[in-house]
Amino acid sequence: MPHRQLLDVAYGRAHADTIIDNGILVNVLTGETYPASVAIAYGRVAAVGNVDAQRGPNTTIIDADGAYLTPGLIDGHQHIECSKLSVTMFADLVSRYGTTSVISGLDQILVSAGLEGVKEFLAEAEESSMRVWWGAPAKAPYTVPESTVGHRFAVEDHRKVQRMPECVGLWETVQEMVEYGDEEVLTAMDLAEENRLHAFGCAPLVDARRVAGYAASGVTLCHESYSPEEELEKMRNGINILIRESTAAPMLEENIKLITEMGAPAHRVGFCTDDVTATDILGRGHLDYVVRLAIAKGIDPVTAIQMATINTARMFQLDDRIGAIAPGRFADILFVDSLDDFRPRTVLKGGRIVAQNGAAVHAPHAPQRTAAVLDTFKLAPVSADRIAVRVADSATSARVRTIVLSKDVAFKRPGAEVELPVVNGKVQPDTAQDAVYVCVAERYGKTTNLPVAFIQGFGLKRGAIATSAAPDDNNVVCAGVNPEDIALAINQVSRLGGGQVAVCDGEVVASLPLPVGGIVADLVAEDMATAEAEMDRAAREVLGADLDSPFGQLIFLSITAIPDWAITDLGLIDCVKFDVVDPVIATR
Numbered sequence: 001m002p003h004r005q006l007l008d009v010a011y012g013r014a015h016a017d018t019i020i021d022n023g024i025l026v027n028v029l030t031g032e033t034y035p036a037s038v039a040i041a042y043g044r045v046a047a048v049g050n051v052d053a054q055r056g057p058n059t060t061i062i063d064a065d066g067a068y069l070t071p072g073l074i075d076g077h078q079h080i081e082c083s084k085l086s087v088t089m090f091a092d093l094v095s096r097y098g099t100t101s102v103i104s105g106l107d108q109i110l111v112s113a114g115l116e117g118v119k120e121f122l123a124e125a126e127e128s129s130m131r132v133w134w135g136a137p138a139k140a141p142y143t144v145p146e147s148t149v150g151h152r153f154a155v156e157d158h159r160k161v162q163r164m165p166e167c168v169g170l171w172e173t174v175q176e177m178v179e180y181g182d183e184e185v186l187t188a189m190d191l192a193e194e195n196r197l198h199a200f201g202c203a204p205l206v207d208a209r210r211v212a213g214y215a216a217s218g219v220t221l222c223h224e225s226y227s228p229e230e231e232l233e234k235m236r237n238g239i240n241i242l243i244r245e246s247t248a249a250p251m252l253e254e255n256i257k258l259i260t261e262m263g264a265p266a267h268r269v270g271f272c273t274d275d276v277t278a279t280d281i282l283g284r285g286h287l288d289y290v291v292r293l294a295i296a297k298g299i300d301p302v303t304a305i306q307m308a309t310i311n312t313a314r315m316f317q318l319d320d321r322i323g324a325i326a327p328g329r330f331a332d333i334l335f336v337d338s339l340d341d342f343r344p345r346t347v348l349k350g351g352r353i354v355a356q357n358g359a360a361v362h363a364p365h366a367p368q369r370t371a372a373v374l375d376t377f378k379l380a381p382v383s384a385d386r387i388a389v390r391v392a393d394s395a396t397s398a399r400v401r402t403i404v405l406s407k408d409v410a411f412k413r414p415g416a417e418v419e420l421p422v423v424n425g426k427v428q429p430d431t432a433q434d435a436v437y438v439c440v441a442e443r444y445g446k447t448t449n450l451p452v453a454f455i456q457g458f459g460l461k462r463g464a465i466a467t468s469a470a471p472d473d474n475n476v477v478c479a480g481v482n483p484e485d486i487a488l489a490i491n492q493v494s495r496l497g498g499g500q501v502a503v504c505d506g507e508v509v510a511s512l513p514l515p516v517g518g519i520v521a522d523l524v525a526e527d528m529a530t531a532e533a534e535m536d537r538a539a540r541e542v543l544g545a546d547l548d549s550p551f552g553q554l555i556f557l558s559i560t561a562i563p564d565w566a567i568t569d570l571g572l573i574d575c576v577k578f579d580v581v582d583p584v585i586a587t588r
Helices: 003-010 087-095 107-126 155-161 175-179 183-194 208-216 228-236 278-284 287-296 301-307 310-315 483-496 525-542 550-554
Strands: 018-027 032-041 044-049 060-063 068-071 073-075 099-104 131-137 167-174 198-202 219-222 240-244 269-272 333-336 344-349 352-356 397-404 415-423 435-441 452-456 464-467 476-480 499-504 507-513 565-568 571-574 579-581 584-587
Touching: 003 032, 003 044, 032 068, 073 269, 073 287, 073 310, 087 099, 087 107, 087 278, 087 525, 099 167, 107 131, 107 155, 131 155, 155 183, 167 175, 167 183, 175 183, 175 208, 183 198, 208 228, 228 240, 240 310, 269 287, 269 301, 269 310, 278 525, 287 301, 301 310, 397 435, 397 565, 415 452, 435 483, 435 565, 464 483, 464 550, 476 483, 483 499, 483 507, 499 525, 507 525, 525 550
Parallel strands: 018 060, 018 068, 073 099, 099 131, 131 167, 167 198, 198 219, 219 240, 240 269, 397 452
Antiparallel strands: 018 032, 032 044, 068 333, 333 344, 344 352, 397 415, 397 584, 435 452, 435 476, 464 476, 464 499, 499 507, 565 571, 571 579
């Protein structure tokens, strides 16, 4: 930061680059609103209030025309890559709605393309319309048992990255890893303490006994709470709260009761959206929608804005840089006509207008991509005869475990048992029982893993769907009714260098290339939303799926943090006991 030059402007010894006039400042530091001008120099706020001393003949004047001036919004926990948009395109989208900073683990590019991928994404963010603050994952992948990834991230990486200027702490410090003494995670936490970084938690459904140990470990915040009662227990133990309102887990309406009904102090609560899609954001907005929803549920508008700005900045020790319109902070500023109906009409990042009236000022331009992020597939062609659950040739039927999809993907993925026919020693799917194959192909070339199990809930009548955008390891997950279409779908994803594919009767009927890390694309949000709709339409209308978003369900199947069942390249996973389980219970 150009300290001395900024100080000259702040003290009135030099002129500002830009001054915003005729605005009403929402001072999130004091909770006040009052008329004020803002002087900006070198991308930062130099002075607020009467800034006549900072005016000069070459100062650019922006007329706020009576708008409220608020800080740019901060998303406290965001898996950018789960949007399937690159950093550039995600920034272009959310900045239109006033989000100027996100805290992200960049954990999906990390396991797909390693630290080189993370560094490329961080450099990309520097040129975008949104800031990315990096929380280094406590350990990756998050799957238990640990699945196969392109890059395994643990202690030796932490020794390198915790001193990076972009690193603000430990991301996704999972409760079970702390409670059961994962030595790598605990060592990463020790290093973080030495480096004066905080650990950011992930502890859904934690009870009173467990939360004491979690807080004692040094975890300072948690984004994963399923009830206001759970949130309050964490707060009482010293853990701050990020209320999540994501595509898969819209939880604000219930969890905001922490403040509106339980009387918890709002200054220890922030917001996050976790996982969102282009379709979802274009339909309702991003953090601006969360602010409006909080207001609709009884939160005072200024308090809601504080929760989306300064509260979150403080949790991540970033309040000296973002979260408020105050001297020294980045000039990330929104013009809003109504606090009750919070909709930014002008968005500034670093004193530069990046969006106006819900549209970007300049078209986004993705950077030149390197082999580090474009060459992540090492998967040999898959033959149809590998797609099988094998039993004795003499068997005529098999009792198998199935994964059962819940409409609410964020909360539960229960299991069931069904009887399926056996032909020539291979257990067959049965569309009449909605029991089809599900498998995962390891794509990094480290194994030949391709386990097959069964799943219910897709409603597929024909064909197969596959995706390589599949946290937390981003191997190729595929569901389908016959081995030939499944093999074709996996191979087509591999040929694309990553993506999503729908196949029917030996033909690819829809595809969405995701070539960057095999998980994201340089598509503008509108094109991504169109592609998302087309993929789900093909799965429903051509393949017979009866879910609103079949691909939205498919991408989550490898997350072992969602009980009760998952599938990774290791096989069918019992997400309660964290064991690999044979899908076949018995044969007849």
